[in-house]
Amino acid sequence: MATDLANSTSDQLEISCQSCGAKLVVEAHLRSTLCPYCASPSIVSRPPSPNRPSPTFLVGFVVDHEHATKAVKNWVAGSHIFARSDFKAAVPELTRGVYLPAYLYGAVANTRYSASIGENYTVTETYTTTDSKGKTVTRTRTVTKTEWRPLAGNHCCYVLDVLVSASQGVTNAALEAVEPFDLRALRRYADSFISGWLAEEPSRTQDDCFRLAHDETIAKVGAMLKNFMPGDSHSNLEYQTDLSHEVIDLVLLPIWTYAVRYAEDRPPIQILVNGQTGRVAGKVPVSAAKVTFAVVGVLLLIGILFLLFMAAQG
Amino acid sequence: MNETPIAEINCIRCESPLESGDLRCAICGQAALNDQAVARKKLAIQILRCTGCGAAITYDPKHQAPSCSFCGDVVKVESIDDPMEQTEHYLPFTVTADEARAALRGWLDSRGWFRPSDLSASAQLTQLKPLWWVAWVFDAEAFVSWAADSNEGSGRSDWAPHSGQNNIQFDDILVSASRGLSLNEAAAISRGMNLATKRQTPEGADRDATLERFDVQRSQARQEVSAAIHRIAAQRAQQHFIPGTRFRKVKVAIVLRRLVTRRMSLPAYVLAYRYKDRLYRVVICGQDIRLMVGTSPKSLIKMIAVGLVVAAIALVFLLILAAGS
Numbered sequence: 001m002a003t004d005l006a007n008s009t010s011d012q013l014e015i016s017c018q019s020c021g022a023k024l025v026v027e028a029h030l031r032s033t034l035c036p037y038c039a040s041p042s043i044v045s046r047p048p049s050p051n052r053p054s055p056t057f058l059v060g061f062v063v064d065h066e067h068a069t070k071a072v073k074n075w076v077a078g079s080h081i082f083a084r085s086d087f088k089a090a091v092p093e094l095t096r097g098v099y100l101p102a103y104l105y106g107a108v109a110n111t112r113y114s115a116s117i118g119e120n121y122t123v124t125e126t127y128t129t130t131d132s133k134g135k136t137v138t139r140t141r142t143v144t145k146t147e148w149r150p151l152a153g154n155h156c157c158y159v160l161d162v163l164v165s166a167s168q169g170v171t172n173a174a175l176e177a178v179e180p181f182d183l184r185a186l187r188r189y190a191d192s193f194i195s196g197w198l199a200e201e202p203s204r205t206q207d208d209c210f211r212l213a214h215d216e217t218i219a220k221v222g223a224m225l226k227n228f229m230p231g232d233s234h235s236n237l238e239y240q241t242d243l244s245h246e247v248i249d250l251v252l253l254p255i256w257t258y259a260v261r262y263a264e265d266r267p268p269i270q271i272l273v274n275g276q277t278g279r280v281a282g283k284v285p286v287s288a289a290k291v292t293f294a295v296v297g298v299l300l301l302i303g304i305l306f307l308l309f310m311a312a313q314g
Numbered sequence: 315m316n317e318t319p320i321a322e323i324n325c326i327r328c329e330s331p332l333e334s335g336d337l338r339c340a341i342c343g344q345a346a347l348n349d350q351a352v353a354r355k356k357l358a359i360q361i362l363r364c365t366g367c368g369a370a371i372t373y374d375p376k377h378q379a380p381s382c383s384f385c386g387d388v389v390k391v392e393s394i395d396d397p398m399e400q401t402e403h404y405l406p407f408t409v410t411a412d413e414a415r416a417a418l419r420g421w422l423d424s425r426g427w428f429r430p431s432d433l434s435a436s437a438q439l440t441q442l443k444p445l446w447w448v449a450w451v452f453d454a455e456a457f458v459s460w461a462a463d464s465n466e467g468s469g470r471s472d473w474a475p476h477s478g479q480n481n482i483q484f485d486d487i488l489v490s491a492s493r494g495l496s497l498n499e500a501a502a503i504s505r506g507m508n509l510a511t512k513r514q515t516p517e518g519a520d521r522d523a524t525l526e527r528f529d530v531q532r533s534q535a536r537q538e539v540s541a542a543i544h545r546i547a548a549q550r551a552q553q554h555f556i557p558g559t560r561f562r563k564v565k566v567a568i569v570l571r572r573l574v575t576r577r578m579s580l581p582a583y584v585l586a587y588r589y590k591d592r593l594y595r596v597v598i599c600g601q602d603i604r605l606m607v608g609t610s611p612k613s614l615i616k617m618i619a620v621g622l623v624v625a626a627i628a629l630v631f632l633l634i635l636a637a638g639s
Contacts, residue, residue, distance in 0.1 A: 018361045019370065040370045045358045056345055057337065061375040106343035108569060119463065119471035147470045153477030155459045157567040160343040184396060184533050188337055188348060192380040195362045196372025230463045230475045230563040245327060249338075249345050275375075 015042060029168075032099075032199045041196040051205045055189035056249035057104065059181050061097065061197070061275040068256040068273045069094065075271070075280040076260060082294070084287040087262040092271060095259050099199035099252035101166040102175065103206075104183075105213035107246040109159050109221045113239040114152040117231035120144050146233065155228055155239075159220050164212040166202035166250065170257075170272065172212050177281030178274040181253060185276065189252065199252055210248065217243060258282075323347075330454075330573040333532070335397070340536050341570050399491070399528030399535050399577055404446060405511055407518030407581040407600040411442055414583040417603045418596055422587075422610065428620075430613040433589060440593065441586040444519035444600065446579035447492040447500065447526050450539050451509060454484045454573040460551040460566045464558030473562065480555050482547055488578075489542040491535070494526050495582065499597045499607050506602025507580055516579065518600070528577065539575055544568060 013026040015033075019040035026033045032043045048054045063071070072092045079088060122142050131137045161183055165175040187193065202209075218241050225239055254275025259268040262285065271282035324331050325339035326347070338345045362371050364382035374381040374388075381388040409417075422434045430436075458480055463473035486509055490500035516525060530538065548564045556564065581600025586593055589611050596608030 015359045018359070040361055041372055043360050043362070045360065047356060056348075060373065060378050062378060064375045104343075108342075117475040119468075119473045119475070121471035145470075149469075149475055151461070151475040151477055153459070153461060154479050155461075155567050156457060156479065156569050157459070158342055158569060186337055191360065192362050192371065193373050195370070195380055224567070228459075228461055228565045228567060230461050230477075230565065231473070245342070247327070247342075247344050 013044060015044070017042065029201050029203045030198060031201050032194050032197060034196065034198075043191045043195060043199075045191065046201070052201055053206075053250050055101070055252050057186045057251040058099065058189045058193050059183070059185055059251065059253050059276050060187060060193055061254040062185075063254075063256070063273065063275050063278045065094065065097065065256070067278060068097070068275070069258075071273055071278050071280050072256075072258050072271055075282075079284045082286050082290050083284045084262060084290075087260065087269070087285050090260045090262040092258040092260050093268075095257045095270075096198050097254070097256045097275060099194050099197060100170055100175070100255045101200050101202040102163050102251055102253050103166055103202075103209045103213060104249045104251045105162040105164065105210075105217065105246070106158065106160040106248075107217060107243040109155075109157055109217060109241050109243055111155040111221055111225065111239050111241040112152075113155060113225055113237065114150070115229055115234045115237040116148045117151045117229060118146040118148055118233035118235070120146050120232040148235075149231075151230070155221075155225060157221075157224065159217045159243075162213050162216050162220070163251070163253070164209050164216060166204045166209050167200050168203040169200070170255070172216075174270070174272055174281070175253075178255070178272045178279050181274065181276055186251070194252065202250065206248070213248065214243060217241075328571045328573075330571065341573055396531045396533050398531055399448075401446075401448060401528070401579040402577045403512035403514065404516045404579045405507055405509070405581055405601060406513055406516075407444060408508075408511075409581075409583070409598065409600050409603050411444070411520070411583070413603055414585065414598045415439065415442060417598055417606060418585055418587065421596065421606055421608070425610045428612045428616050430589070430611055430616075433611065437587045437589045437594075439585065439587050441584070443584045444523035445494060445526065445582050445584050446516055446519075446523065447490070447495050447582055448528050449491055449500070449504075449578050449580055450489045450535065450542075450575050451578050452484060452487050452489070452539055452543070452573060452575045454487075454543065455571045456482045456484060456543065456547060457569040457571075458482050458547045458551060458566050459568075460548070460555065460564065462551070462556050462564040463562045464556050465560040466556075466558030472560075474558075476556055476558075478551075478555055480551070482550050484543065484546070487542070487546060488580075489539055491528055491530065491538070491577075492526060493529060494524070494584070495597060502607035503582055503597060503599035503602075503605045504580075506599035506605040508601055509578075511601070512578070519581065525579065535575075539573075543570065543573075 012028060015024050015026055017024055017035040017040055020038040022035055022037045024033060024035060026044055034041055076092060077088055122144050124140050125143050126138060126140050128136055128138050165172045221241050256273035256275055258271040260271060261268045269282055273280050325344050327344040328339060328342040330339060330341045332339060332346050336346055364371050364387050366387045367385040369382050369384040371380045371382050377388050379388050419434055422437055461477040463475055465472060467474040488504045490497060492500055544566055547566045547568055551566060552561050552564055583598040583600060585596045594609045596606055599605035
C-alpha cells in the first residue's frame, strides 16, 4: 500500500497518516515514523541519490527493549571506580531504538612496505668479574644480539566488513565501541524490517564515509602488516596502500540509544546498545574528586613508605 | 517479501560461485545482484498491513521478523541461510573387501625388522568397515604475497628475511572434513582418489557401509577451507618461491579468485586387528590398495636386543680408546 501524497520542504516532510488521516511531520533524516495518534507505522521511501542511496542490507533487532534497558542499567552500575557516583546511581532514559545507517565497505588493498627486520643470534662473551672470595675471575656468558636487515615488498589482500557510521548523530568511534555485528545475520533490506521502528537516512555524505572507511581500512592493513613481518622483531615499518575494487553498501544496523542524566549542570551521556548482541558502550563521566582523592592517597602512601624506609636506615 | 534464491551464479568481482542464500560473496564481499530491487523514482509513503486482519505490521525482535501485534501473524521473510554442509558427490569403491583384507596381511609383513615375528600369523582381523568420509575439494586462483625467514643470505644470524608475490593455481585440492579419520590418515590416502569417477550415489560397497556426514555449517566450512588455502599456500611458497633450504615464520596474504568448492564423500576401509589383546587400526584407500596407513606393534625383545648390542659396541669402543691413551 503506497501513496505519493506528501509535501516536502528542504528539511521536513509533511505526510498524512494512512490509518487515521492525521498530518505528520517526518524529519529529513528519517525514513520511518509512528503516528502519535494511532501508532500506525509509516515508511518513507525517497528516490535514491548519491548521498542517500537505498539500503542494500539490514541487521535485524534481536535484543528487545527490556533486555537492552537491563544491560544499560548493569553497565552503568558496573562502570569503573573513578566514575561519578551520581552517574552510577542515575536511571537511564530510553531515547529510541533506531536502525542506524552505516556503510559496509570492502576493497583490495595493495601495499608497498619497507621495514628493518631484526634477526636474533647468540654470541658467547668472555668477561671478568669478582667472585665471592674477592678474586678476579674470567667467565663466559651467552648474549642474544640482533642483526638488522632491510626488507621491502608488496602485500596484497582483501579487506572486508569495514563498517562506518553514516549518521551525524553517532560518531564512527561510538559505533566501533558497540561493534562487532555478526554479519552472517545480514538480510537483504526490505521495508517490512523497519516497520514500527525509527530508521535514519544517511546524514553524512558518501565522500565523508569513504574517507572514514579508507582510514579504517588502512589502519587494518597496518595491523596486518605487523603480523606479516618475518624476523624476531621489526622497526621502521613504513607503508603506502592503494585501495582498488572497492565495494560499499548501505546497511541499517540495530541500535538502542539511551541518555543518562546524572547532573543538572551537565549534558546527558549517550549510551548505545548493539541491538543484535546487547553490547553496551558510552563515555563514562570521571569524578574529579575521586581521582584527586586517589592521587593524594597514593602520594601519602609513598610518603609513609619513604619515611619508614628512612627510619629503618637509621 | 523478497524471496530471491541465488544459485549457480558467479560473483561479478572475483568470479567465485555464489551459493543458494548468499547475499554477498564470501571471498570478496561483493553484494549479490538483486533482480527484484527496484530503483524508486518518486517519493512514496506506505504502511505495511497484515494480510490476515489488515492491521499495521511491525518488526518484532522476538520473532526476528515483521509480525502483526493484533492477530500475531508473522510475515515470512527471506531466511538467513547457513545450512549444514551436504555431500554433493560420492567416489565409488574400486577396491573390494577381500583385496583390502589381503592388503592388510601384506602390510603387516612389511612392517620392518622390529615387528614381532608372529605378527602376520597371530594378528586377528576384528573389523573391516567400508566408510565414505567427507572432504572438501576446491579449485582456486590465488595471488599470494609472502614474507619469511630462510637461511638464504643469512649473516651473523642463521636467518635472513625475504618477501615476494606469486600466482598459485589450486586444482582439486582435498581438505578433510572427517571426524572419523585423523588428519594424518586422510592425508595418507587422499592421493589415491580419482575425482573423475564421482557419482551421485554411493557405489561399490556393502549396504552396511558407514556414510559420514558433514557436521559443520557452511560459514564454518568456508573458514576451514580458507585456513587450508593459507596453509597450503605457505607450503607451496616454501617449496617453490622462497629461496633457501630452511624456513621459519612463513606468512602469506592471499587474494583469491574463482574459488570453487565441492563437497565429496570418499571411500576408505577402516580395519581393526587384534594382536596379543591389543587393538590396532589401519585405514586403506578405497580406490588405491597401495595407500594405507595405520599402527602396528613393535617387538620389545628385538628392541632390547638392539639396545644391548649398541651399548656393547659403545663399551668396546670406549675400552679401545682408554687402552690407546
